[in-house]
Amino acid sequence: MAEREHDLVLLGATSFVGALTAEHLARAAPPGTRVALAGRDPDRLAAVRRHLPAAAADWPLVVVDVTDAPALRRAAGSATALATTVGPYGRHGLPVVEACASAGTHYADLSGELAFVRAAADATDARARGTGARVVHACGYDSVPSDLGVHLLHRAAAAAGDDGGLADVRALVAARGGVSGGTVASLLGEAEAVRTDPRVRRLHADPHALSPDRVAEPGTPQPRLLTPPHRVAGRWAAPSVMAPFDAHVVRRSNALTGWAYGRGLRYAEHLDAGRGPAGLLRAAALTGATALGAAALALPPTRALVERALPAAGDGPDAATRAAGWFRHRFLATSASGRRYAARIEASGDPGYAATAVMLGEAALALALDGPALPDRAGSLTPATALGDALVDRLRARGFRLDAVPA
Structure with a gap:
C-alpha cells in the first residue's frame, strides 16, 4: 500500500463507544502512530480530543458525513485503515465499506447486524479482494x-x-x-x-x-x-x-x-x-x-x-x-x-463498551500496523480470518486471557 496521510482514521469518534475507542488508542497506539478522529461535527470532535490523554493532543480532525460521498472517499483514501462506530450499520454503514473497498483501505466495524454484513459482503467482497482491502466486521464483543x-x-x-x-x-x-x-x-x-x-x-x-x-x-x-x-x-x-x-x-x-x-x-x-x-x-x-x-x-x-x-x-x-x-x-x-x-x-471491563473499545482499537491497529503478520487474505472477512493470531497477541498484551488446551 502506498504511503497514506494517516495510519488510522477513527470514524464516529464522537459516539459513545467511539470516544472510548479513541481513549484506548491514545493510551495504546505506539508512539508515532498517525491517528485521525473523524465525524460530522468539528466542535464535538475537538471536545473529544480535549478529553484524551496527551498523546492525542495533535491528532488531526477530519470532518466527514457518511452521506457525503466525495468527503467519504477522501477520508478513506487518506488512511491505511479506517475503523467506524457509525451505526446502525444497516442505515449508515454501506457507503463507508464501499469507500474503503474502492480505496484499498482496511476497514473494521462493530456490526452485529446480519443483514448489513451480508449486504456489505455481496456489494464489496470482489472489489476489496481486487484492491487488497481487508474488510472486517464484528470487531467488538460481537463477535x-x-x-x-x-x-x-x-x-x-x-x-x-x-x-x-x-x-x-x-x-x-x-x-x-x-x-x-x-x-x-x-x-x-x-x-x-x-x-x-x-x-x-x-x-x-x-x-x-x-x-x-x-x-x-x-x-x-x-x-x-x-x-x-x-x-x-x-x-x-x-x-x-x-x-x-x-x-x-x-x-x-x-x-x-x-x-x-x-x-x-x-x-x-x-x-x-x-x-x-x-x-x-x-x-x-x-x-x-x-x-x-x-x-x-x-x-x-x-x-x-x-x-x-x-x-x-x-x-x-x-x-x-x-x-x-x-x-x-x-x-x-x-x-x-x-x-x-x-x-x-x-x-x-464492561464487555460492550470498555472491552469492546479495546477489541476494536486493537483490531484497527493490527490492520494499520501489522500487515506482514496478518493472514494473507483480502475481501470481506471476519476477525479470525483477517487478524487471527495477531489480534490474539494484541489482546493478551492488553490483559485479556485467551487460551485453548486439550481437555
Missing part, C-alpha cells in the same frame, strides 16, 4: 470472543496432531455490563427488518447465511439457539440474544478457510446460568425474559414501549459500571476423532 475462541480450538487440535476437524463446539457465556443507546438502535433496527422484510427473515433462518459459498456448505444440522433451559457440561444454560449472529460469524470463518475447522462443525452459544437449583431458576428466568423481549419487539405497540424504556442513542453506562463489568466465554469442543478441547476468553 471477537466467539470467533477467536473457535480459532484457538482449531489451533489446539492442529497442535495435538488431531487433523480431522472439530465436530461440535459449545460456548457458555457469562458477563456483567450496561447497555448503550447505539446497541439498542442496532437491535431494534434488525428486529424491525426481520418483522417486515421476508428476505431478512429468511436470512436469519439460514445457519449459513454469511457463507461465501452457500451452495458448497455441507448442510450439517445446527443446534437450535433458542432452547428451554438445559445442561451443558454440568451447568444450566439459557438462550443468548447474541448467539445467532456470533454463530454466523464462526461459520463464515470456517467457510473462508476452506472449512478448516471441520466440514461438519456444529457451533452453539448459550448464557451460563450456573449450577444446581439456583442455576436452573436463573436459566428459566433468562429464558422467559428472552422470549418476552422477542415477543415485545415483534408487535408495534409493545415495541414502542420498549423503545421508550431503553437508552437513547448516544447514551451508555457510566464509568463505574464500565469498570465493574467483565465477561467470560468458556468453550467445550469435540473433534471428529472424539478428542476433547477447552478454551477460555475473558477480560475485565
Whole structure:
C-alpha cells in the first residue's frame, strides 16, 4: 500500500463507544502512530480530543458525513485503515465499506447486524479482494470472543496432531455490563427488518447465511439457539440474544478457510446460568425474559414501549459500571476423532463498551500496523480470518486471557 496521510482514521469518534475507542488508542497506539478522529461535527470532535490523554493532543480532525460521498472517499483514501462506530450499520454503514473497498483501505466495524454484513459482503467482497482491502466486521464483543475462541480450538487440535476437524463446539457465556443507546438502535433496527422484510427473515433462518459459498456448505444440522433451559457440561444454560449472529460469524470463518475447522462443525452459544437449583431458576428466568423481549419487539405497540424504556442513542453506562463489568466465554469442543478441547476468553471491563473499545482499537491497529503478520487474505472477512493470531497477541498484551488446551 502506498504511503497514506494517516495510519488510522477513527470514524464516529464522537459516539459513545467511539470516544472510548479513541481513549484506548491514545493510551495504546505506539508512539508515532498517525491517528485521525473523524465525524460530522468539528466542535464535538475537538471536545473529544480535549478529553484524551496527551498523546492525542495533535491528532488531526477530519470532518466527514457518511452521506457525503466525495468527503467519504477522501477520508478513506487518506488512511491505511479506517475503523467506524457509525451505526446502525444497516442505515449508515454501506457507503463507508464501499469507500474503503474502492480505496484499498482496511476497514473494521462493530456490526452485529446480519443483514448489513451480508449486504456489505455481496456489494464489496470482489472489489476489496481486487484492491487488497481487508474488510472486517464484528470487531467488538460481537463477535471477537466467539470467533477467536473457535480459532484457538482449531489451533489446539492442529497442535495435538488431531487433523480431522472439530465436530461440535459449545460456548457458555457469562458477563456483567450496561447497555448503550447505539446497541439498542442496532437491535431494534434488525428486529424491525426481520418483522417486515421476508428476505431478512429468511436470512436469519439460514445457519449459513454469511457463507461465501452457500451452495458448497455441507448442510450439517445446527443446534437450535433458542432452547428451554438445559445442561451443558454440568451447568444450566439459557438462550443468548447474541448467539445467532456470533454463530454466523464462526461459520463464515470456517467457510473462508476452506472449512478448516471441520466440514461438519456444529457451533452453539448459550448464557451460563450456573449450577444446581439456583442455576436452573436463573436459566428459566433468562429464558422467559428472552422470549418476552422477542415477543415485545415483534408487535408495534409493545415495541414502542420498549423503545421508550431503553437508552437513547448516544447514551451508555457510566464509568463505574464500565469498570465493574467483565465477561467470560468458556468453550467445550469435540473433534471428529472424539478428542476433547477447552478454551477460555475473558477480560475485565464492561464487555460492550470498555472491552469492546479495546477489541476494536486493537483490531484497527493490527490492520494499520501489522500487515506482514496478518493472514494473507483480502475481501470481506471476519476477525479470525483477517487478524487471527495477531489480534490474539494484541489482546493478551492488553490483559485479556485467551487460551485453548486439550481437555
